[in-house]
Amino acid sequence: MAGTLPFDPVRALHDMAAEFGAELETDVPMAALTTLRLGGPAHAMLTCRSTDALAGVVRALDAAGIPALILGGGSNLLIADEGVDAVVVRAANETIRLDSDQVYAEAGAVWDEVVARSVDAGLGGLECLSGIPGSAGATPVQNVGAYGVEVGSLLRRVQLLDRASGEVSWVAPDALGLGYRTSVLKHSDAAVVLAVEFEVRPDGLSAPLRYRELAAELGAEESDRRPADKVREVVLALRAGKGMVLDSGDHDTWSAGSFFTNPVVAADRLPAVLAAITARVGADARVPQFPGAGGTKLSAGWLIERAGFSKGYPGEDASARLSTKHTLALTNRGHASTRDMLALARDVRDGVQAAFGVRLEPEPVTVGCAV
Known part of the structure; x- marks a missing residue:
C-alpha cells in the first residue's frame, strides 16, 4: 500500500x-x-x-x-x-555564511533568504534569482535560473554525499553536467547535496543584465549592471505580477513555478515546427527563440497560449487550472488532487504536441506518479 x-x-x-x-x-x-x-x-x-x-x-x-x-x-x-x-x-540544515566574494549555504537554507542576505550585505550576483521558492540545496540539482541568470554561472562548488561510498566531498561545477534546468543530480539518487558555495561580487552591482523585460523595467540596456538591491526589488515585483512569489492567500501561487521547461528544438526539426506555427497562428507569428544546447530554445508559455490554452484554463470551476497570471504555471485552486494536476498537465502537453509537433517536458520531479 x-x-x-x-x-x-x-x-x-x-x-x-x-x-x-x-x-x-x-x-x-x-x-x-x-x-x-x-x-x-x-x-x-x-x-x-x-x-x-x-x-x-x-x-x-x-x-x-x-x-x-x-x-x-x-x-x-x-x-x-x-x-x-x-x-x-x-x-533542515539552514546555516548561511557571507564573505567578501562568496556565499555559503547549507542545503536546507531557504533560497530567497540566501539571496536577500547576500543583497543586504552589499554583494551582487544572486539578485536575479530573487523570489524563487525552495531550498539552496535544490538550486544546483535543477540548475535554477531566472531573468537571464543560472545558478551554474555562479557556483563555486557543491558539497555532496556519495551514497554508494558514504563519502562527503566538495565538487566543482564542471563535474555536475549542468544544463538547461538539469544536472547529473536530477532524477538520480546517487548523491545528496549537503551545502553550496556561490561566487558573488563585492561591489554590490548586479550581474550583467541579460533579460529584456528586466532591463526595460530598470531603464537599462542589456549587459548593463545596476545596484543589486534595486534589481532584486524589480525582480520580486515582476515575479509577483506573474504569481511566482509564494502567497498562501493567492491560489495562483499554489504551484511548482513554471511547470514545463522551454523546449529545445533540433536544427533539423526547427523548419517544420516554425511552419506549423505559421499555419496555426499566421505568417506574422514570432515565437520567442533563444540559443539552446543542441538546438533552438522556444518559449513554452508562448506555445501553450497559441495552442489554445488561455490563462485560467479550463475555467473557474476547475480544481486544477492554469494560473490566471501566467500560462506556464499549473495551479491548485485549493481542493485539487494530484490526479487533477496530472490530467491538466497531460491536456496541455498533448495540445501543444498536436498543434506544433513540440513535446513539452515537465520541470517538477514526480514521486509515485508520472505526467
Missing part, C-alpha cells in the same frame, strides 16, 4: 533519530510540505537540522536498505495522492 513501507522501521528510525539528533514524525501529510500543496502521507519523516545529521541519517538508511526521499523546500515536487513509499529525509 502506498504510504506504508513493506516493513516496520519505527524502532530503527527511533534509533537513527537518537544517534544523529534528528526528529522523527510518522504519518506526515506531504501536501503541507510542497508548494503545490498536493500529495498523500509519508509513513515516516526524519528532520535533520545539521549537515552531519543529514549525512548520517542518509548513510544509515542506505545501509539498512530503507528507501529514502530527500526533501528540501518542496517547490519542485509533485507527489502521488497515495503518498510516499519511503522515509522522507527533510533537509
Whole structure:
C-alpha cells in the first residue's frame, strides 16, 4: 500500500533519530510540505537540522536498505495522492555564511533568504534569482535560473554525499553536467547535496543584465549592471505580477513555478515546427527563440497560449487550472488532487504536441506518479 513501507522501521528510525539528533514524525501529510500543496502521507519523516545529521541519517538508511526521499523546500515536487513509499529525509540544515566574494549555504537554507542576505550585505550576483521558492540545496540539482541568470554561472562548488561510498566531498561545477534546468543530480539518487558555495561580487552591482523585460523595467540596456538591491526589488515585483512569489492567500501561487521547461528544438526539426506555427497562428507569428544546447530554445508559455490554452484554463470551476497570471504555471485552486494536476498537465502537453509537433517536458520531479 502506498504510504506504508513493506516493513516496520519505527524502532530503527527511533534509533537513527537518537544517534544523529534528528526528529522523527510518522504519518506526515506531504501536501503541507510542497508548494503545490498536493500529495498523500509519508509513513515516516526524519528532520535533520545539521549537515552531519543529514549525512548520517542518509548513510544509515542506505545501509539498512530503507528507501529514502530527500526533501528540501518542496517547490519542485509533485507527489502521488497515495503518498510516499519511503522515509522522507527533510533537509533542515539552514546555516548561511557571507564573505567578501562568496556565499555559503547549507542545503536546507531557504533560497530567497540566501539571496536577500547576500543583497543586504552589499554583494551582487544572486539578485536575479530573487523570489524563487525552495531550498539552496535544490538550486544546483535543477540548475535554477531566472531573468537571464543560472545558478551554474555562479557556483563555486557543491558539497555532496556519495551514497554508494558514504563519502562527503566538495565538487566543482564542471563535474555536475549542468544544463538547461538539469544536472547529473536530477532524477538520480546517487548523491545528496549537503551545502553550496556561490561566487558573488563585492561591489554590490548586479550581474550583467541579460533579460529584456528586466532591463526595460530598470531603464537599462542589456549587459548593463545596476545596484543589486534595486534589481532584486524589480525582480520580486515582476515575479509577483506573474504569481511566482509564494502567497498562501493567492491560489495562483499554489504551484511548482513554471511547470514545463522551454523546449529545445533540433536544427533539423526547427523548419517544420516554425511552419506549423505559421499555419496555426499566421505568417506574422514570432515565437520567442533563444540559443539552446543542441538546438533552438522556444518559449513554452508562448506555445501553450497559441495552442489554445488561455490563462485560467479550463475555467473557474476547475480544481486544477492554469494560473490566471501566467500560462506556464499549473495551479491548485485549493481542493485539487494530484490526479487533477496530472490530467491538466497531460491536456496541455498533448495540445501543444498536436498543434506544433513540440513535446513539452515537465520541470517538477514526480514521486509515485508520472505526467
